[in-house]
Amino acid sequence: MAEINQTNVERALGGCRWVQHILTYDNVNSTMDVAREAATSGAPEATVVMAACQSRGRGRLARSWSSPEGSLSLSILLYPSEDKLQSLTMMAGLAVARAISDAALIQVDLKWPNDLLIRGRKVGGILVESGYVEGRQFAVIGIGINVNLDAMKFAEIADIATSLSVESGAEVDVLKLLRGIIVEAEALYVNFNSQGIYNEWRQRLVTLGCRVTAVTGKAIIEGLAEDVKMDGSLIIRSDDGRSHNIIAGDVMLRHVS
Template sequence: MSQKGKGTPMPYEGGPMAEADTLTREAIWAVYTPRLLGLEMEIYAEIDSTNTRAVALAQRGAPEGILVLADHQTQGRGRLGRQWFAPPGSSLLFSLLFRPPLMVSQAQRVAMVCAVAAVEAIAEVTGLTAQIKWPNDILLEGGKLGGMLTELGGHGAALDYAEVGMGLNVNLDLASLPPVMTPPASLSAALGRKVPRAVLLATFLRRAEALYEALKGGWSPHEAWREHLATLGQRVAVGTPEEVIEGLAEDVDADGALLVRTDEGSLRRILAGDVTLRGERL
């Protein structure tokens, strides 16, 4: 069952935790008045994948800003086809459609906007300091709090759309997860109390919308994104389809590529790959 459409936003007056944790249009708009992101939305109790739905909408010509949100995904996925585990009611699981005036090579800037908005929203709502692990993870105290998956469509070098899917462990019982390589994290586990998901999502949308509007006006999210990266200054092993590159993560460039100084002294520019920080398991 989905909930679609527009309406008149309601002023936020607080309210019980149960109301703030209900993922409805009204609960979100109670604390956020959209101009673009979430102005149109589809909300599902259960769906196979919000990314799959958002990509289908993009390919049918849907307007940018549409939000696909689910309380549970039966086929949620991350990068490289990995499954995303999130019991019903535990997490924020959503996808947003963007149509920025960018080249395909610049599409990572949209993901930068979403990552920065996520860590800023977490800080505003919970007071916790999350970080970004290149290229697409959200970390909290070294554990994986969330992840993003970006899917693109283009005409030649020009970007037609960028669809960004995100999963965040909000009120997740970590004991409910299967064994994973990267230790998981959850906002409620860190705080010792539940976090209102609708308020967190609304705060994310407000911040992402402001950053995205700035991006379309010519602003680069590079420096803001760079400031939140946990990867820089650490020894890393980056797995790519061709090889594993080891060295010091020195910097990132304007388009999101990771710059790694190898032990031989060469500087490698990596556009995509799986990063293991020193001390983590490969």
């Protein structure tokens, strides 16, 4: 397995003109925190932060995300326009799914709003955070993927989690995967096409057509996941016939209809 260090990451991303700055660490609390700090220091767009391990990685709703050695922990700092900001989670999901398909020859599905699944089991996740620095809007895309982790890591949660190496039966080149993600993200971001991004993202969503239980705030909504809107919100038709527009929350799949 290629060592994740500054030299190897720079070599892997060589020729990627989009990347303006690279920060690589053996271990950090969170690559997202480093990227946010970089924004406050005036770091350029397409600053990439990568770590071999994270001690305090996080997912949505302030949950922790385990990032041991053998996983990919990556954050990308951007300064998006408002229309691009709305599509960042979709863009990141597509970039990662495409890159995994190329690097590991595995089909990846997306579960609303930000989970990466292989055969129904979680292999990674995406988190987008945004803010302002001196009146300028920035966003950080955080990406966490279980790459080269053996089955023992998932012995207790094998029904819900997996890794690329477990699914492919071989070690995956994490630096090739990194480059693939950056190349795909650049293509989607620079050649921005909101309708095209939405269409492909929607097609990859395994959530649609499933009965789901959505937890949003204090509300629990059960019903059929009917569709998603251009802004990424999920439309659920509850059993009483009402339509619910879910902007944020947890969604559990019950079964495919």
